[in-house]
Amino acid sequence: MSDSYTERDIHAQIARLARELHSYEHSGKTIDTLLLAVTRQAVDMLDEVDHAGVTLVDRRGRVRSTAATGPVPTRIDELQGTHQQGPCLQTIREHTTVRVKDFGSETRWPSFVEDLIVQTPVRSALSVLLYTEDSELGALNLYAEEAGVFDDSVEDMAVALGAHAAIALSAAGRSEQFHSALFTRDVIGQAKGIIMERYRIGAGAAFELLTRLSQDTNTPLAQIAHELVQADFPPADS
Numbered sequence: 001m002s003d004s005y006t007e008r009d010i011h012a013q014i015a016r017l018a019r020e021l022h023s024y025e026h027s028g029k030t031i032d033t034l035l036l037a038v039t040r041q042a043v044d045m046l047d048e049v050d051h052a053g054v055t056l057v058d059r060r061g062r063v064r065s066t067a068a069t070g071p072v073p074t075r076i077d078e079l080q081g082t083h084q085q086g087p088c089l090q091t092i093r094e095h096t097t098v099r100v101k102d103f104g105s106e107t108r109w110p111s112f113v114e115d116l117i118v119q120t121p122v123r124s125a126l127s128v129l130l131y132t133e134d135s136e137l138g139a140l141n142l143y144a145e146e147a148g149v150f151d152d153s154v155e156d157m158a159v160a161l162g163a164h165a166a167i168a169l170s171a172a173g174r175s176e177q178f179h180s181a182l183f184t185r186d187v188i189g190q191a192k193g194i195i196m197e198r199y200r201i202g203a204g205a206a207f208e209l210l211t212r213l214s215q216d217t218n219t220p221l222a223q224i225a226h227e228l229v230q231a232d233f234p235p236a237d238s
Helices: 007-026 031-045 071-083 087-094 110-119 152-199 203-217 221-232
Strands: 051-058 063-066 098-100 124-130 136-144
Touching: 031 051, 031 063, 031 136, 031 152, 051 071, 051 087, 063 071, 071 087, 071 110, 071 136, 087 098, 087 124, 087 136, 124 152, 136 152, 152 203, 152 221, 203 221
Parallel strands: none
Antiparallel strands: 051 063, 051 136, 098 124, 124 136
């Protein structure tokens, strides 16, 4: 993370954003307007981030770009829609955070990456899942014009921003689903913390361990996290 903001500064910014989004609850603002507040804040808060946007995919696989801070995120979503591959789509399909260190050496989505390199200045990316309604899934996408800038600390901030993006959507009329989603994200965060402390590994490795356990056991990630937290902190009456 850059020296422009300390971790305390960034958490203060996130807290302020949360208050602003909460004040929108009865403002009648559209979902896209609320999400734009989040993506703009990401660019303002994190010097590593040059562009930000949100990708939404409906049940038919149709890709929609919103809350873009400029034309670059929109173009990237257009390319992902054309090729039906890319980091944002992988985040949505696999319900996981996707980090791209350097598109110049990226091999996961060859046709998409080839066009991205030619058509945009982006060289690294970070996509985190947004918990949206059942008919539409989303990803908060952060882009940099420099390779190798996204580390675990930036990822943690992106996850926090993703949580407050969920608040924005809740304020736009989807509160019941998103209160559950925020609780789920909090439980996953607690489970990550337990694994990090117990095995002395970083945040990214802890989340990967949870994800692999979920995949290996065919158990939802939220359930794995809940069981781990309950095992460490059982209810008082148990």
